[in-house]
Amino acid sequence: MNAVPPPNAKWLAALAAALPEDVLLTADEDLARYSRDWSGDHFGRPLAVARPRSTDEVSALMRCCYREGIPVVPQGGLTGLVGAAVAAIHGGEVVVSLERMNKVRSISAVDFAMVVEAGCILEDAKNRAEAEDCLLPITFGAQGSCRIGGNVATNAGGFNVLRYGMTRDLVLGLEVVLADGRIWNGLKMLRKDNRGYDLKQLFIGSEGTLGIITAAALKLFPRPTQVETALVGLRSVEDAMALYARARRECSDLLTAFELILRVGIDIALHARDDLKDPLGDVYPVYVLIEASAGGRVDLASILQDFLAGADDLVMDGVVAASRAQAEKLWLLRETMVEAQGRGGRYLRTDVSVPISGLADFVTDALSSLEKSHPEALAVTYGHVGDGNVHLNIVPPEGMGPEAVVALFHETEKVIFEALDRSGGSISAEHGIGRVKQKAFLDRIDEVSLDLFGRIKDALDPSHILSDGRIMASRPGSGYR
């Protein structure tokens, strides 16, 4: 079926009349920056980009879009990896970039809470918390680019989930502009509030499909004064998970990260940067990057040293960072591996989770199935395994043609997801569904959940103008969308 062209000129005129002059960008050269995501794999063609400076301007924008039926896509830092924040390729969606709403509205070291606008870059919010001797614990590789609204809309995870939880666990309240332009003020700082339905939960992880988040009240924690970092080499993923179970207890539950890296990831990082050295004296099949943090009078260094000394049945070799700079070097290995996977071109990303107790079996099952079905593919395995979360990515062999690469990604993803189904896992631990994981998601969702998803969407966005075709399929009959 041919796409029906959107009524662009009429919509642009309506938007221009509804918004102050400098909110709307329409020139091709201005739109380019908002058209492609971090990975470069996902791109679109926005009809226009709106850059509101206030919640009232977002509200005026949405009132106009609701009246005219103009499709809208909220956008943060474009680091989401499932193709949800870029406009559709047909050129009929308006991107709403929150980048100009980037203030910290308030922060309290007594409440251990801050209120941050949706466009604030995560790292800026973290630095502001640190200036008050507090910690905003959301931490991951994209923190210098992603924005708070994007973090809430994707329910972001990261390295510290095992101690502090996902973004969902850190949100006290939200301010959201609804599809019809009304402002829902749920910006509470209350730790306890059982007055009926917890509406904020609907918007957390909704990937822009239910409302535009304009601000969030977030939990803070005392800033740790001690951080200890170690990298250890192990024989197997089974041993890594046994080490994790022991570490939680023996390190007094002070772990803040437990990152698994299979050797191939270390090789990728070493190949990418000359200034990185093989971290241990020998080569091991499996590595774990461990971080523990504490404040006050805890002797954290001794706790970690004693734990590692007592785990010599599992740990083949290891290094404990003697300084912050050495710790940063160990983390650099992890970050470089993530970035360098894509240097040769596209690669398949997966972001799956299984119960922690089933993680080793899942990795063994998936890797042996891949070895049988696609021995030519390079499987790169790492993850936040303290949360049962693994990235099992596929790098195609050098020189493989584009069509063969697409087929390889399709087939290997199927193999990985089948192993995941055998383990009772989730196809999306952190990154969400967006457009990229939609088919796999819809293939697995049960009828009752699907019905409830549809009813929630219809209730909050009756004309499906918000991020149509993300998470759920486009509504039948929505024409060109």
Ligand SMILES: Cc1cc2nc3c(=O)[nH]c(=O)nc-3n(C[C@H](O)[C@H](O)[C@H](O)COP(=O)(O)OP(=O)(O)OC[C@H]3O[C@@H](n4cnc5c(N)ncnc54)[C@H](O)[C@@H]3O)c2cc1C
């Ligand atoms: C190197 C790298 C490492 C990463 N590591 C992790 C990790 O460890 N854990 C993890 O969870 N993720 C990780 N990610 C994924 C990504 O950074 C997160 O999903 C992040 O939360 C996205 O934020 P963003 O501002 O870039 O959002 P965008 O990519 O701009 O948008 C993501 C989604 O949120 C919606 N959205 C954005 N802003 C709003 C708003 N104000 N209101 C409503 N909807 C909105 C968009 O429409 C889209 O659906 C990583 C990404 C990269 C590139």
